[in-house]
Amino acid sequence: MxxxxxxxxxxxxxxxxxxxxxxxxxxxxxxxxxxxxxxxxxxxxxxxxxxxxxxxxxxxxxxxxxxxxxxxxxxxxxxxxxxxxxxxxxxxxxxxxxxxxxxxxxxxxxxxxxxxxLAPHNCIGVWWFTDIYYNPELKNKASLFTLNHFEEVAAKSDEFLLLSAQELANLIEKDQLNVKNEKTVFEAVLRWIGHAQEDRREHISLLLSNVRLALMSPDYIMDSVTDNELVKASKECRPILLKAMEAMLDLRTRRFSSNIFDNPIARPRLPSAILLAVAGWSGGSPTNGIEAYDVRADRWTNVTHDEVDHRAYHGTAFLNGSLYCVGGFDSVEQFSTMYRFELATQTWQEVAPMHSCRCYVSITVMDGQIYAMGGYDGHDRLETAERYQPSTNQWTSIAPMHDQRSDASCTTLNGKVYICGGFNGSECLLTAECYSPETDQWTMLAPMGSRRSGIGVIAYAGHIFAVGGFNGTTRLRTAEAYNPQTDTWHAVPSMLNPRSNFGIATIDDCLFVVGGFNGFTTTLDVERYDVETGEWSDVRDMEISRSALSCCVASGLPNMADYAYPRSPLQFSDDEKEELES
Known part of the structure; x- marks a missing residue:
């Protein structure tokens, strides 16, 4: 007003x-x-x-x-x-x-x-309320909240237990249902039936047909699904289980063949977050390629937009529904520019430039602001740092780092910015430091065990992980983790492959490393580390082989399907339709 x-x-x-x-x-x-x-x-x-x-x-x-x-x-x-x-x-x-x-x-x-x-205990009530008092926007938001927080809703909400059978079926059949493990959906069905078992046991086949059974482990299917008394007592469940077994066989022999995405019992659900791999160095020159990794389907999708400049050695950040692309190099000049890509509308806009040109820049997000540190301006390796406030579209200088750093990497943890490694113009660095916005000061940390330029740094499992890089002689497979409580580093399991100048991000409770340079060539291979198992494993390769890329994770998108691996609308046979409607 x-x-x-x-x-x-x-x-x-x-x-x-x-x-x-x-x-x-x-x-x-x-x-x-x-x-x-x-x-x-x-x-x-x-x-x-x-x-x-x-x-x-x-x-x-x-x-x-x-x-x-x-x-x-x-x-x-x-x-x-x-x-x-x-x-x-x-x-x-x-x-x-x-x-x-x-x-x-x-x-x-x-x-x-x-x-x-909106919270897990009231989102269904808000959804019901909008059925009576028409408000499609609020109804959609309540529905999305329920889908995105399904695990908590199903486990703790009293409202969940009051859903009708058809409302529950409509909820769990959606691709947008956010569950890391499909057994969560089956256990939610059992909790709902158990609330009034005699009245609700007849709905087991309707609900079981909307559980993605083929995405479960064979052991769980045999021990917990087929052996369940409700399932065993329902003859309508037997053909559902048979179809699930057939789909599981197809899934394991052909690893996501195209017809899996059309099979309602085996189709991966949409992810709640997507990993974006942006631009980089490919085929001897910078690229503008953007790929999105769908962690549920283990597939990459090309989502490149022609408006994006070709660049490498840049940084990316996800903030308030937008992807920011910061600084970088186009093989001719170093950039101070920053572009914002609004993921919902898929539109690009140039926003305020940094105070300095920065390629080999380190970028992170904290408290709704983007931090840009170090880099190379075409003449010098930089110790300067600055941060961007989206609401004012302004960059502000902050205290300089103790070391000049290009080719470093950074992250945030517990209200501080951490930056590790890099190159100062004469040697690869093993130093690390952290920044406190409250004091506007940098503090030197215990040095890493290895010199690392072209390093990947990420906060994961309460530690700062420093992964891979170049020590001045070879590309590294090794990784180490910093404990902020003790100011100490310790070794963690090495990657399967050596790499420098790669993308790094955490998604689905795992640490992912993407592409990079292995000492001989750029690579398109991707692997992930699970702190629970302490093991690295291969995941699906990117389509574009590249190094000097940047990765970030986008979540909460209203149009997540635009970035996930394509899923055509589910098609049911006449028999299946009849079964679902009964």
Missing amino acids: DEDTCICNSVYNELRLEQELCDAVIIVDKTEFQAHKVILCNCSPYFRALFTHWSTPDCRIFEIPNVTPGMMKLIIEFAYTGFVPVTHENIQELFIAADQFNVKGIVQACSDHLEGQ
């Missing part, structure tokens, strides 16, 4: 409070409210119709039923001030009253409040 509007509203409200120039008296349950017709007309189509079509021009007194005086007071005050106090205690009654009188501003305020309060 602009300043002139606020002043105007303040004048009108003073007139109302002093009961001057009022031309309407609203009576609710014997309580009178003086008001100006034109102000109420501006607030609500209901009042406009009341004053212009449902009454004569000289009518001043209007009795309004089916609302409390307290709610009418809030509506009238909102009409004059543009503000309404939304609380946990009044929100349901306020929403209903605002819907009844079509006060869109209050409906929006209530929707915003409900969205901000």
Whole structure:
């Protein structure tokens, strides 16, 4: 609301409070409210119709039923001030009253409040509420919240137990259902049935047909699914289990053959987050290629946009639904520029440049701001650092590091920025330091066990992992982890392959390393480390072989399907449709 509007509203409200120039008296349950017709007309189509079509021009007194005086007071005050106090205690009654009188501003305020309060224990209730009081935007957000937090909802929510069989079937059949392990879905079905077993046991086949059984381990299928008393007692479950066994065989012999994505019992669900590998050095020159890794399907998808510049040795960050591409090198010049790609609308925009040109730059995000440190400006290796505030579109210099660093890598943990390794113009570094925004100071840490330039650094499992890189002689497979509590480094298992100048990120509780240079050539291979098992394992290769790329993880996207491996709409046979509808 602009300043002139606020002043105007303040004048009108003073007139109302002093009961001057009022031309309407609203009576609710014997309580009178003086008001100006034109102000109420501006607030609500209901009042406009009341004053212009449902009454004569000289009518001043209007009795309004089916609302409390307290709610009418809030509506009238909102009409004059543009503000309404939304609380946990009044929100349901306020929403209903605002819907009844079509006060869109209050409906929006209530929707915003409900969205901000969404939690695993209440998201289904909000979803039900929007079935009664039509609000498609809030309904969609409540539905997405339920899908994204399904594991917590299914385990702890009392509302979950009150779903109808068809509502639960509709929920668990969705690709967007966020579960790391499909057994979570089966166990949720058992919890729901167990709440009223005698009444609900007949629904086991309907619900089991929407569980992606073929994504479970064979041991779990045999021990926990086929041996379950509800499943064994239902003859309709037998063909479902048979189809699951056939799909599991196909899955393990052909590793995600294309028909798997059309099979409702084996189709991987959409991931809740996507790993993006952006640009880099490929085939002797920079590329603009962007690939997205779908961790549920173990597949890469090319999502390149032609508007993106070809660049390498840059940095990327994901913040507020956007991908930022920072600095870098196009084989001719070093860049200070930064571009923002809004992932929902798939549009690029150039935003404020850094104070310095920076290729071989280190980029991270903390507290809603992007940090850019070190790099090479075409003349010198830099110790300077700066941070970007999206709300003001401005870069601000922060304290310089102790060491000049290009080809370093950085991350954040517990409110501090950590940067490790790199190259100072004469040697590969084993030093590390951390930055505190509260003091605007850098503190030197215990040095790493190895010199590492072209290193990958990431916060994982409460430690700072320093992986791979170049020690001045060879590309490294080794990795080490820093404990901030003890200021010490310790060795962790080595990667399967040596690499420098690669992408690094954590997703799905694992650490991923992507591409890089292995000492002989750029590579497209990808591997991951699971701290629970202490092992590295291969995952699917990228399509583009490259080094000097940058990776980040994007989550919470409304259009996640645009970046996940393509899944065509599920097709059911007539028999399957009949079974689902029964």
